[in-house]
Amino acid sequence: NAGVMQNPRHLVRRRGQEARLRCSPMKGHSHVYWYRQLPEEGLKFMVYLQKENIIDESGMPKERFSAEFPKEGPSILRIQQVVRGDSAAYFCASSPPGLQNTGELFFGEGSRLTVL
């Protein structure tokens, strides 16, 4: 499967636990974006990363949330000490490098976090 892969697809956590969401971009893509979608709402931008660099994290909550995209391996969105309000679908998208990048995004199927 050459598409954007997200796992887990579903994650259940109790309040105070940590959630780790992983995203493997499409082959050859070096840009990764994370979005959050609350029930019955649109997509909210969280963070934009390139390999080993955070380019724009203007949509990330200041506390408890962090993201990385290491040189090797998937991008990780980490949520510490989860609260019920973190329950949402988290979507990852990727795009190609350089001049090929028009902003067209290729989305994964999402990771649905439920906080009990």
Next chain:
Amino acid sequence: AQSVTQPDIHITVSEGASLELRCNYSYGATPYLFWYVQSPGQGLQLLLKYFSGDTLVQGIKGFEAEFKRSQSSFNLRKPSVHWSDAAEYFCVLSEGASKIIFGSGTRLSIRP
């Protein structure tokens, strides 16, 4: 500032009827424009895109969109909708990798 407006939050059309979803943008030059569709419980899929050239673009699933610079619009159309078209539709503007702006989405329901 750049922005994308989808004025219709929810639209219901009858199966077989025509469809037009509105999208207006604010941008100083000609942007890259996209329409994505999100079926329930799924990720987003690209329907079509406009970069330059012919202002009427064809997409997948029988959709098309027309770029109208004078009206700053990029409306999505389909001549005859099917029940499977029920989904959320997002209009998106970008100026490259670092500036991607989503509209708030339009939810399409299909009346049998």
